[in-house]
Amino acid sequence: MNVLLNPSFLEGELRVIPSKSYMHRALICASLADKPTVLHCPRSNRDIWATAGCLSALGAEIREEKGVYTVFPVAKKEEAADLCCEESGSTLRFMLPVTAALGRKAVFHAKGRLSARPLSPLYEELVRHGVTLSPNGVFPLSMEGQLTAGDFTLDGSVSSQFFTGLLLGLPLLPAASRITVSGRLESAPYVALTCAVMKEFGVEPVVTESEMLVSPAPFRSPGELYAEGDWSNAAFWLVAGVIGGKIRLTGLQKDSTQGDKAIVSILREMGGNVREEQGVYCAEQSVLHGVTIDASDIPDLVPVLAIAAAYAEGETVIKGAARLRLKESDRIASVCGMLKALGVFCEETAEGMVIQGGGLKGGVVDACNDHRIAMSAAVASLACCEPVEIIGARAVEKSYPDFFRHLESLGGVYKELN
Secondary structure (H helix, E strand, O other): OOEEEEOOOEEEEEEOOEOHHHHHHHHHHHHOEOOOEEEEOOOOOHHHHHHHHHHHHHOOEEEEEOOEEEEEOOOOOOOOEEEEOOOOHHHHHHHHHHHHHHOOOEEEEOOHHHHHOOOOOHHHHHHHOOOEEOOOOOOOEEEEOOOOOOEEEEEOOOOHHHHHHHHHHHHHOOOOEEEEEEOOOOOHHHHHHHHHHHHHOOOOOEEOOOEEEEOOOOEOOOOEEEOOEOHHHHHHHHHHHHHHEEEEEEOOOOOOOOHHHHHHHHHHHOOOEEEEEOOEEEEEOOOOEOOEEEOOOOHHHHHHHHHHHHHOEOEEEEEOOHHHHHOOOOHHHHHHHHHHHOOOEEEEEOOEEEEEOOOEOOEEEEOOOOHHHHHHHHHHHHHEOOOEEEEOHHHHHHOOOOHHHHHHHOOOEEEEOO
């Protein structure tokens, strides 16, 4: 699906969709718990469905009706499980250690660029602790054997998802384990979110900057949970507000452990009028200026922050984003390609980009099968002087199927071309 968007001014109120990061973790914890759990998640997406499907293949029963998920814990099965991770890196990297901790034989399937995204050093650590895996990087990926407790060491600069997967799986083992963090842990707020969700189920790893200690512990259902609002997707509307709108967002937690809530402070640093009024976040069209942004803990914000930088006056430098090369697209290349297509000067660097702001013209953007590129290009259209065509706009379904409908509800103007 391609869409054509005309410049427009957005105005109104929107309830932020639930956090898929929260739901991945909650679904896994609920499937490992002692009794059923009810999870409230009014809107879902392909990534959440992928995790739910993998858990079902392992023996959980997950019933969904009108945004309410009733999760019955994993029942013991002997046959091999087919786990279809689709294009979800979180699903694959979380389910590998969890499946190994359950001692299940399984075959993991991947689509799109997921098969090319790195599994090392998690792969090697699983093998070192009793798991047999087919060759690294070749899919389908076969697994068998029982994960054993002990000392694990992971490079913190590759992916925080490796640490989350181990944190979720290791409590199932009969002995304690230690995870040593080599170097700096990138995207540390995602590990904090993991620990927050696990705490809801009565499991509390001891986590510091350099190590994580995990003791055997049963996951105990809290009975009922409500998914947090998603700060990652709220960022698109906050940027939309400061470059071309007047938008109010509800459903966000100010004290959330989600790292992407940093969008508020970054936009304010750029001069954006973003304020919180009794739990409602308001973003209004503002005069922005360039800044330097360290994206080490907030890589998912880079595409939409690049749009704010293109709109702003002056130069913006984004650093600490080397891992974006390994996302749904090479996001350093695809973000710079998007900006150049819209008439903005952007230069790639080894770990990010340099953007010369001052305005957006319009043009044709290839979404590169990347949901965040598609949504960022749509936000950019608000401040362009010419229409924007997005090739492959259906990519938004990975995380936000209702994105264009919500855009239209706020006054956005678009049409599907095919």
